[in-house]
Amino acid sequence: MLDLEVLDTAARAAHRFLVGLADRPVGPRTTPAALRASLGGELPDAGVPATQVIDELARAVDPGLLASAGPRFFGFVIGGALPVAVAADWLTSAWDQNAGLYAAGPAASVVEEVAAGWLLALFGLPADSGVGFVTGCQMANFTCLAAARHAVLRRAGWNVEARGLQGAPRVHIVLSEQAHSTVFAALRLLGLGVETAMRLPADDQGRLRADAVPAALARCDGPTIVCAQLGNVNSGACDDLAAIVAAARRHGAWVHVDGAFGLWAKTAERRRELAHGVETADSWATDAHKWLNVPYDNGIAIVRDAAALHAAMATGGEYLIKGAGDVRDELDWVPEFSRRARGFTVYATLRALGRAGVARLIEGSCTIAERMAERLRTAPGVEILNEVVLNQVLVRFTPPGGGDPDAFTREVVARVQADGTCWLSGSVWRGQAVMRISVTNWATTEADADRSVAAILRAAGS
Ligand SMILES: *Cc1c(COP(=O)(O)O)cnc(C)c1O
Numbered sequence: 001m002l003d004l005e006v007l008d009t010a011a012r013a014a015h016r017f018l019v020g021l022a023d024r025p026v027g028p029r030t031t032p033a034a035l036r037a038s039l040g041g042e043l044p045d046a047g048v049p050a051t052q053v054i055d056e057l058a059r060a061v062d063p064g065l066l067a068s069a070g071p072r073f074f075g076f077v078i079g080g081a082l083p084v085a086v087a088a089d090w091l092t093s094a095w096d097q098n099a100g101l102y103a104a105g106p107a108a109s110v111v112e113e114v115a116a117g118w119l120l121a122l123f124g125l126p127a128d129s130g131v132g133f134v135t136g137c138q139m140a141n142f143t144c145l146a147a148a149r150h151a152v153l154r155r156a157g158w159n160v161e162a163r164g165l166q167g168a169p170r171v172h173i174v175l176s177e178q179a180h181s182t183v184f185a186a187l188r189l190l191g192l193g194v195e196t197a198m199r200l201p202a203d204d205q206g207r208l209r210a211d212a213v214p215a216a217l218a219r220c221d222g223p224t225i226v227c228a229q230l231g232n233v234n235s236g237a238c239d240d241l242a243a244i245v246a247a248a249r250r251h252g253a254w255v256h257v258d259g260a261f262g263l264w265a266k267t268a269e270r271r272r273e274l275a276h277g278v279e280t281a282d283s284w285a286t287d288a289h290k291w292l293n294v295p296y297d298n299g300i301a302i303v304r305d306a307a308a309l310h311a312a313m314a315t316g317g318e319y320l321i322k323g324a325g326d327v328r329d330e331l332d333w334v335p336e337f338s339r340r341a342r343g344f345t346v347y348a349t350l351r352a353l354g355r356a357g358v359a360r361l362i363e364g365s366c367t368i369a370e371r372m373a374e375r376l377r378t379a380p381g382v383e384i385l386n387e388v389v390l391n392q393v394l395v396r397f398t399p400p401g402g403g404d405p406d407a408f409t410r411e412v413v414a415r416v417q418a419d420g421t422c423w424l425s426g427s428v429w430r431g432q433a434v435m436r437i438s439v440t441n442w443a444t445t446e447a448d449a450d451r452s453v454a455a456i457l458r459a460a461g462s
Helices: 005-020 032-039 050-064 083-095 106-123 137-155 181-189 210-218 241-251 262-267 306-313 343-377 405-419 446-460
Strands: 130-134 172-176 198-200 224-229 254-258 283-287 299-303 382-384 392-397 425-429 432-438
Touching: 005 050, 005 083, 032 050, 083 343, 106 130, 106 262, 106 299, 106 343, 130 137, 130 306, 137 181, 137 224, 137 254, 137 283, 137 299, 137 306, 172 210, 198 210, 210 224, 210 241, 224 241, 241 254, 262 283, 262 343, 299 306, 343 382, 343 392, 343 432, 343 446, 392 405, 405 425, 405 432, 405 446
Parallel strands: 172 198, 172 224, 224 254, 254 283
Antiparallel strands: 130 299, 283 299, 382 392, 392 432, 425 432
């Protein structure tokens, strides 16, 4: 007999967690030893009833959960999950479609197709671009750069899918010293090398110096890929894409944009200028699980030359039933084979928000970041190190009685984490220790921002 009581148990546990999310301490309240004690032990010989497993699991993990989905979490660049996205994610699990082939899940395939079209329209990118729904921006960078590698080598008369890189023409990589670590990881995985990439200087906000690009390109004879960025992971700054793409076009180079969260600037009227010229690039990597506030894992790879993405990713197999003609077999657009139908959450979230809702979400985060920066800036001993153009704020603290600002800034970060009102992390910006505030959660209100600023100033003794 089909007993689904366990699903109701899970739904009740989810309700309890989400209702309490805004009030619980934001940081975890446990130790590895305590978690091992409550979760560990021998694998039982006999099974345990499903409802008991879920009940006990929810209780045991609770002290080890970070309230990163909550409204006063400003660490890394995380984002929460809108209720509609969580609901669609639950259904995705219940439906358990293998979103590799149209034949294995027609609805999953068509939902991806529709969501891809909506995303392209939202970002103002070419409507016939190829799109892959991957696990995150790491894989989106990888996927886009695989398409780039295919295209620049094809133009040089080399089929990299058939022959690999052994004996291939050299592929030049030009990027910023501020490129995200996942771009370097993608280059490593693609056999393009990390130390061989040409690293250009960034300006004081972390933007690739566009004026350095033409001279760098002049030193690249042959296939070339330029990696640019929208949304520096520390400062939120965006590269001048119009200038970078113009220089790359003169050289015949491919331009890839890592826009994990920065690409979303394109959706909000007041931030759009930051992404000026982005639509002229060749490929774009972004995340849905950060600023669109869908659950993990959900990243998006977009490539103007859909045929290049297809050539880099498509997989065959005697037993596969490939869709005829105009249907989307998802495995042709991503590195994975069997995979989660992650288009459902993006589809549901975009439909629930609409264009206006997405714009409000993005602009709302930016406005709150500005508000926090303004309130912190006016306190004694507090300095804001970046131009707050997007959702990121870099804060530095000088000890009230004088002393080392680096050590004190790290100390303030640790005190705020221990206090539990909000949670954020530290970083190093241009050689200086900073506190890093990232606003990406749909639920964060001005009151949350003000409470968090008060907690930060308390920790700094300002
Ligand atoms: C977060 C981030 C990534 C990596 O994205 P994941 O979704 O964590 O894989 C890449 N680039 C930038 C700029 C980021 O902020």
